[in-house]
Amino acid sequence: MGQLDRLASQDTPVHRLDPRAKVLTTLVFLVCVVSFSKYSILGMVPFALFPIAMASEGRLPLRFLARKLVAVAPFAIFIGMFNPWLDRDVIMYLGDIGISGGWVSYASIIGRFLLTTSAALVLIGTTGMMGVCMAIERLGAPDVFATQLLFLYRYIFVLGEEAMRMSRARALRSFGSHGMGMHVYGQMLGQLLLRTYDRAQRVYLAMQCRGFDGHVRVMRTLRLTGRDVTFTLGWSAAFVLFRLYNVPLLVGHFVTGLIT
């Protein structure tokens, strides 16, 4: 996560785009990808262009993105796990092998996961969490929402450290299976919650001390330029096109048409 922050502070043409442009474009991207029918795979392929182009223009190392994707992958893998069992009707053939609808929809879920998650990672990696929060607030999301997101991001580091310290302290005084059970785990989680609650109160005091009145005011000014508008409209148009027409299929037909 810290690395994502460092990457976000780079200076590339993608980083210089207005956060709002990137957030909006990503939003259109997400809606288009998610709205595909449950058996589509091929139609989604062109969408990979967006995260790949952004990542390479924004100088985000692909290995880093791949590592992050793998880290969240279990969610997607578990969500679709039972599809192959539940939906056994063969809906397509690859050569002579019949493939059931379950496997196709499972692959579709994985594909969607890869696209949406990489787009989100690329967005944060080129904009920074602060930029994203600011953008969603300027775009009309409730203030509370943006503030929550901001604080979540800020304190996840502190919380993570605290949790790590607690678990280290436990491991030091646990021998083998003694003390490592679920029971203690539950108590530790409770402790962590209480500590978090206390900290939240102290942070709130600190904010009040400095005149906090319910609105986090940000100093950075945002300016939309022609570049931003072109970026948003261009990509959005491409997404809608990819969504309405199955581009790989059309290309396939075209090529086979040329050959025959």
Place this chain on the structure above:
Amino acid sequence: MSHHSIAVTDLAFAYPDGTDALNGVTFEITHGESVAIVGANGAGKSTLLMHLNGFLSPASGSVRIGDIPVTKGTLPGIRKTVGMVFQDPDDQLFMPTVYEDVAFGPVNLGLPAEEIDTRVTEALTRVDALKLKDRPPYRLSGGEKRAVAIATVLAMWPNVLVMDEPSSNLDPKARRRLIELLGTFEHTKIIATHDLDLALDLCDRTIIMSNGTVAADGPTHEIFRDDALLATSGLERPLAMQGCPVCGGNLSP
């Protein structure tokens, strides 16, 4: 009258669970004074500090900052006057970058953009942390965090600085730098600390708290020489006033 003075009269406070934290605390601090508040753990130091900024309201007695009593209605003004540096900088640095964190207070004061920039730059320069301005606070070292936490308060241009354990968790060099830095401030300072050597270096006057009351209030040098008083308050002489561990000789006057 000046906003730099503090008058605490007969202050009493009990926590909702029934713990008596303060039992009739009275003192007065005048313009430009630098006062250490020392005492054993649980003596009521932090509770007292919480009253100076109106975070807790007294069960009885009163707190006045300058000629303004601390009440709900006067809180915004009081909080602008009294700058508070918390014990854990992580509680105080909540914005995504150092610059934005230091700007948080001035922005809330509704200052114009150029003024905010001037204040932030000035505050960060003062604590020698200007080079950190684009860094996220959680990536700083302990000493850097402390310096930035102080800058966040300085940028509000407070008249009174209240600090809770400013030297805790600092390495000796960072601690020394902090002491030198605090020594350059002309604000009225109230420092709650267990670091009696810091008190000796920075504060001419010391208030000893014990069981929610003021056990002693006087010149730091005199107070720290009174071994009987220190013992009953759970304290001991600052290291600088103890014998040399090698030769046993007493270095201090």
